[in-house]
Amino acid sequence: MKSDIGLIGLAVMGQNLVLNMESNGYRVSVYNRTKEVTERFMEGAAKSKENIVPSYSLEELVESLEKPRRIMLMVKAGYPVDAIINSLLPLLNEGDIIIDGGNSFFKDTIRRAKELEQKGIFYLGVGISGGEEGALKGPSIMPGGNKEAWEQVKHILIDVSAKVNGNIPCCDYIGPDGAGHYVKMVHNGIEYGDMQLISEAYFLMKELLGMSASEIQQVFQEWNEGELNSYLIEITADILGRVDKETGLPLIDLILDSAENKGTGKWTSQEALELGVVAPTIVDAVFARYLSAIKEERAEASRILKGPEPKFQGTSEEREQLIRDIGDALYASKICSYAQGFQLLDQASKSYKWNLNLGDIALLWREGCIIRAQFLNKIKEAYDRNPNLKNLMLDPYFKDVLGRAQDGWRRVISLAINNGIPVSSLSSALAYYDGYRRERLSANLVQAQRDYFGAHTYKRIDREGDFHTNWIEK
Numbered sequence: 001m002k003s004d005i006g007l008i009g010l011a012v013m014g015q016n017l018v019l020n021m022e023s024n025g026y027r028v029s030v031y032n033r034t035k036e037v038t039e040r041f042m043e044g045a046a047k048s049k050e051n052i053v054p055s056y057s058l059e060e061l062v063e064s065l066e067k068p069r070r071i072m073l074m075v076k077a078g079y080p081v082d083a084i085i086n087s088l089l090p091l092l093n094e095g096d097i098i099i100d101g102g103n104s105f106f107k108d109t110i111r112r113a114k115e116l117e118q119k120g121i122f123y124l125g126v127g128i129s130g131g132e133e134g135a136l137k138g139p140s141i142m143p144g145g146n147k148e149a150w151e152q153v154k155h156i157l158i159d160v161s162a163k164v165n166g167n168i169p170c171c172d173y174i175g176p177d178g179a180g181h182y183v184k185m186v187h188n189g190i191e192y193g194d195m196q197l198i199s200e201a202y203f204l205m206k207e208l209l210g211m212s213a214s215e216i217q218q219v220f221q222e223w224n225e226g227e228l229n230s231y232l233i234e235i236t237a238d239i240l241g242r243v244d245k246e247t248g249l250p251l252i253d254l255i256l257d258s259a260e261n262k263g264t265g266k267w268t269s270q271e272a273l274e275l276g277v278v279a280p281t282i283v284d285a286v287f288a289r290y291l292s293a294i295k296e297e298r299a300e301a302s303r304i305l306k307g308p309e310p311k312f313q314g315t316s317e318e319r320e321q322l323i324r325d326i327g328d329a330l331y332a333s334k335i336c337s338y339a340q341g342f343q344l345l346d347q348a349s350k351s352y353k354w355n356l357n358l359g360d361i362a363l364l365w366r367e368g369c370i371i372r373a374q375f376l377n378k379i380k381e382a383y384d385r386n387p388n389l390k391n392l393m394l395d396p397y398f399k400d401v402l403g404r405a406q407d408g409w410r411r412v413i414s415l416a417i418n419n420g421i422p423v424s425s426l427s428s429a430l431a432y433y434d435g436y437r438r439e440r441l442s443a444n445l446v447q448a449q450r451d452y453f454g455a456h457t458y459k460r461i462d463r464e465g466d467f468h469t470n471w472i473e474k
Contacts, residue, residue, distance in 0.1 A: 002027075002065060003027040003028055003029040004021075004028065004156065005065070005070045005153075006028070006030070006031065006055070006061045006062070006065050006069065006070070006071040006072070008030075008031050008032070008058075008084060009074035010032040010037050010041050010074075013132065014032075014135075016133075016136035017101070017139075018030055019046070019049075019136055021156065021159075022046075026051065027053065028052050029054075029064040030046075030053065031056070031060075035056055038054050039054075062088070062091040067093065067095075067096070068093075068097060069093070069097065070153050070156070072101050072126075073085075073098065073100050076102065077102050077105060081108070095121075096121055096122070097122040097123075097124065097149045098123050099124045100125050103184065103185075103263075103264055105181070106125065106179075106182040108178075109145070109177060109178040109181045110177045113146065122146045123145055125177070125178055125179075126143045126157070126180050127142035127181055127185075127187065128141055129370055129371075130162065130368040130369050130370065134162065134368045138160065138367070139368045140162055140170040140187075140364050140368040140369030140372070141160075141161045141170065141364075141368075142171075142184050143171065144178060144179035145177060154173070161368065162367040164367045170366060172360060172363075174354075174361070175355060176354060182345075183345065185264050185267050185268055185271070186268055186271075186344055187365065187369065187370075188265060189279070190282065190337055190371055191232075191370050192261075192264075193281045193334075193425060194371055196285035196289075196424075197285075197333050197426060198232055198233065198236055198330065200424075201329070201330045201426075202236070202240075203421065203423075204421060207421050208311075208312050208419055208421060209312055210312075212250070213240045213252050213253060214241065216240050217237050217240035220233055220236050221237045223327055227331060227374065227401075228327065228330065228331055228334075229373065230371070232370065239251075240252055256295065257292055258293050259288075261286070261289050265282070265285065265286040268282055268341075275344065275347045277343050278340065278435075279340040279343070279344060280340070280431065281340055281425050281428050281429045281432060283428075284424040288422075288425065307420035308419055308420040309419075311419060322411070322415070325411050326412055328408040328412075329405065329408060329430075330426070331401065331405060332409050332429065332433070334375075335393065335398050335401060336393070336430075336432050336433055339392040340432070342379070343391060346358060359383030359384055362376045363380050378397055379392065381397070382397065393433065393436065406430075410430065412426065413430055452471040
């Protein structure tokens, strides 16, 4: 009996996707470059599962598949993907399909799609979000690439994806070549922003209000019952409630304050710069991770550079108000972060001629993925109201939220600055909001400076044309 699909790469995500496919009735052939990994999988999680078939060579894997062959790659982005493709090519026939389910850079996906199309092989770049649990129980899936190939694999991807509201799948065709991986990249950029904003809200309560992990946990649990309801808020509450068994202390207080990254946030930031899209909250979240990573340098600087000691001397009522203000600041900043991400998607759709449906993309993220949140429905509603919406902040719902939240938002940023607590993403979101809502900015002086030293010319507000001034002329 031939298999419905093959999967290469049996790290945790790959293994869980295989188990997901098998539980949905598909016969799956598996292969890993290291034979022992395949053997451990077959003796462990895949034991006694007759529809999971081990392969110990690429030739064996390819031979085991129904034609046209469908082969999913779950390997590390970059050279490993190209290496596997090059090894597979001599074994494949025209019409076979390669599905890259890793976090590949979208421009690599565009290149591979073109190269493989010339050889008669279909290529799909498929973004998958949800981590280990999502891969097993149903992730958010963002497929891009050849539309004909999508039609031949969609039943498998839709079946294994997360479902919402009466079995609606969080999986749908995004667009050609690199569109799927691009949307996943921006998803991850927004994820960076979300995580940093949440960590800054936590840090304000810890450093400024002196709240314990369990007290902050209660706040996050309450937030998760309202408009901030999301997966990241939910797991933050879980994290804050975990006690270290050895010391009896909150585990969060024992974790080194140095965050790592895998590059997708950097790619999103680079793309924002490349396409000229304003995305400071996402970019600052990436820089915040880089700053956290120089732990030893920061420790040395803490003994040299001085600033205010965090101190809050308000009443209990003022303390409760500040907690509410932090919640407002978090929600308003989250809106700004998503607004930046969706503006990037909108510009990419135009630049790469993908014709992305922004409202439908929001729906793909409602379940299974890391940034799943209640308010994604509000984003869909915003684009339904106005498919040509230039910025989420201009939608009536989000405009009202930002208007309601901004007094508390400003109080939080002011208190943080006055107490020397870094809140780079919360404050950059507010600066983004203030910059976007101002008809006139300080850029007239910047352009005058450019004309002074480089004769770059400038435009005037009172007449048409380009102008240059000899600024050193008396």
